[in-house]
Amino acid sequence: MTDRATIDAEGLNPGDPLPMLEGHVSHGRFERVLRAGHFAVSTEIAPPDSADPEEVLRRASLFDGYVDAINATDGSGANCHMSSLAVCAILTREGYSPVIQVSCRDRNRIAIQGDLLGASALGVCSVLCLSGDDVSVGDHPEAKPVFDFDSVSLLQTVRTLRDESRFLSGRQLDLPPRLFLGASINPFAPPRTARVDQFAKKVSAGAQFVQSQYCFDIDMARDFMARARDLGLTQDCYVLMGVGVLASAKTAKWLKGAIPGVHIPDHVIRRLEQAEKPKAEGRKIAVELMQQLAEIDGISGIHLMAYKQEEWVGEIVTQSGVLQGRKPWAPTRLSHIQPAKA
Amino acid sequence: MYRVRLWSVRRSRQMEWLYNTFNPLVVKLLRGVVKVFGTRLDKPITAVEAAAKGFFFDCKMCGDCALSRTGMSCPMNCPKTIRNGPCGGVRENGMCEVKPEMRCVWVAAWDGASRMQHGDAIKQVNFAVDHRLKGKSSWLKLAREELGDD
Numbered sequence: 001m002t003d004r005a006t007i008d009a010e011g012l013n014p015g016d017p018l019p020m021l022e023g024h025v026s027h028g029r030f031e032r033v034l035r036a037g038h039f040a041v042s043t044e045i046a047p048p049d050s051a052d053p054e055e056v057l058r059r060a061s062l063f064d065g066y067v068d069a070i071n072a073t074d075g076s077g078a079n080c081h082m083s084s085l086a087v088c089a090i091l092t093r094e095g096y097s098p099v100i101q102v103s104c105r106d107r108n109r110i111a112i113q114g115d116l117l118g119a120s121a122l123g124v125c126s127v128l129c130l131s132g133d134d135v136s137v138g139d140h141p142e143a144k145p146v147f148d149f150d151s152v153s154l155l156q157t158v159r160t161l162r163d164e165s166r167f168l169s170g171r172q173l174d175l176p177p178r179l180f181l182g183a184s185i186n187p188f189a190p191p192r193t194a195r196v197d198q199f200a201k202k203v204s205a206g207a208q209f210v211q212s213q214y215c216f217d218i219d220m221a222r223d224f225m226a227r228a229r230d231l232g233l234t235q236d237c238y239v240l241m242g243v244g245v246l247a248s249a250k251t252a253k254w255l256k257g258a259i260p261g262v263h264i265p266d267h268v269i270r271r272l273e274q275a276e277k278p279k280a281e282g283r284k285i286a287v288e289l290m291q292q293l294a295e296i297d298g299i300s301g302i303h304l305m306a307y308k309q310e311e312w313v314g315e316i317v318t319q320s321g322v323l324q325g326r327k328p329w330a331p332t333r334l335s336h337i338q339p340a341k342a
Numbered sequence: 343m344y345r346v347r348l349w350s351v352r353r354s355r356q357m358e359w360l361y362n363t364f365n366p367l368v369v370k371l372l373r374g375v376v377k378v379f380g381t382r383l384d385k386p387i388t389a390v391e392a393a394a395k396g397f398f399f400d401c402k403m404c405g406d407c408a409l410s411r412t413g414m415s416c417p418m419n420c421p422k423t424i425r426n427g428p429c430g431g432v433r434e435n436g437m438c439e440v441k442p443e444m445r446c447v448w449v450a451a452w453d454g455a456s457r458m459q460h461g462d463a464i465k466q467v468n469f470a471v472d473h474r475l476k477g478k479s480s481w482l483k484l485a486r487e488e489l490g491d492d
Binding site for chain 1: 424431436452
């Protein structure tokens with residue numbers, strides 16, 4: 001926290017919480033943007049294999065002015081990296097609005113509840129509840145998988161902490177965590193008919209926003225959203241559709257084969273194969289998907305996952321025009337951070 | 343057994359009928375047993391339940407049976423033991439992301455539920471399992487709960 005004189009001179013310390021608005025559950029900027037009815041963009045930061053906080057800020061600085069929230073992944077793909085909580089804490093100190101991803105793979109209910117309180121205490125305002133990838137697909141397949149919760153139980157737990165101000169044990173909290181509550185959806189994997197019902201379960205367990213797995217099939221997204229609207233889910237929950245940036249046809253085939261649950265239609269792969277500059281074509285596909293998704297009724301934003309292509313996030317967001325000229329907040333006092341080379 | 347498990351899900355409607363018919367009888371019988379013998383017969387009763395449900399459903403004896411709410415597909419066979427599935431990693435052919443040779447237990451569950459009279463129960467949210475119950479009998483739990491209500 002900053003002393004009074006500095007606040008008067010320079011405004012609010014970026015790490016300080018914003019005042020909470022009427023009807024909001026968090027102090028966060030991400031919730032504010034969505035509730036204000038703006039079309040939002042979130043993205044993913046790859047936590048470094050390093051103990052260097054500057055590296056986190058360098059990676060985040062690529063997104064300055066283009067995104068409303070930054071998801072900090074929690075050992076994604078069951079690979080070990082800097083923890084989601086630490087990445088978020090580094091980001092909140094500069095005023096960013098990170099989304100802490102919490103997976104059920106590595107921690108039991110005692111550890112998770114403690115981390116959620118800690119996250120809120122460190123200024124994190126949004127949480128994404130995930131079941132998590134199995135340890136067998138990651139770089140430590142010999143590890144013990146925990147899975148004390150699944151994503152839906154985790155949602156219920158956050159809601160209990162926040163709304164009932166108590167642990168699952170019943171023990172009261174002095175101050176509940178103020179967390180905007182999110183979940184993931186995958187409309188593009190079997191059993192497709194059940195995917196909307198699964199979404200509904202997450203909403204009834206407390207999800208206020210959802211971010212989806214990569215969408216490369218616009219027809220499937222339209223169909224899913226139509227059924228979600230029929231169930232009234234888009235009234236209770238903001239939907240951010242996932243968009244990926246494919247580097248080549250080879251990457252697309254690898255993703256499709258190696259990451260279960262990723263659905264990439266053949267025509268997308270053909271387009272990359274036939275393109276003279278596949279990388280640029282991959283970005284073009286992302287831009288087009290964002291524009292098409294923004295047209296679908298009930299979609300409130302895009303979750304742009306540009307793994308290893310983070311330097312292109314700004315250009316893709318700008319070209320898509322989905323922000324309609326709005327410039328998301330970005331910290332201005334990062335002079336000590338050398339911008340990452342774009 | 344994997345094949346029998348799949349067979350049970352394919353016949354989820356008949357299994358549901360069997361469950362609805364016999365479960366109250368079993369629980370009623372066990373109430374009597376519990377009243378007379380206390381906890382002395384818990385071990386053999388649990389062994390019978392484990393054998394029967396193990397044969398038909400590959401039951402893992404979580405002690406908090408959800409079969410009637412999961413299309414007769416035991417969720418504890420999911421490598422992530424997800425109680426509100428499926429996860430986002432189901433393969434295009436409906437197989438498990440962790441065990442590609444196994445049909446996703448939640449693909450099976452929604453399929454089984456679609457044939458059941460009260461299949462909509464799958465839409466209810468299940469909270470995480472109480473790990474103290476692992477290895478204990480769900481039947482005895484129900485019998486004792488009913489006794490507690492008396």
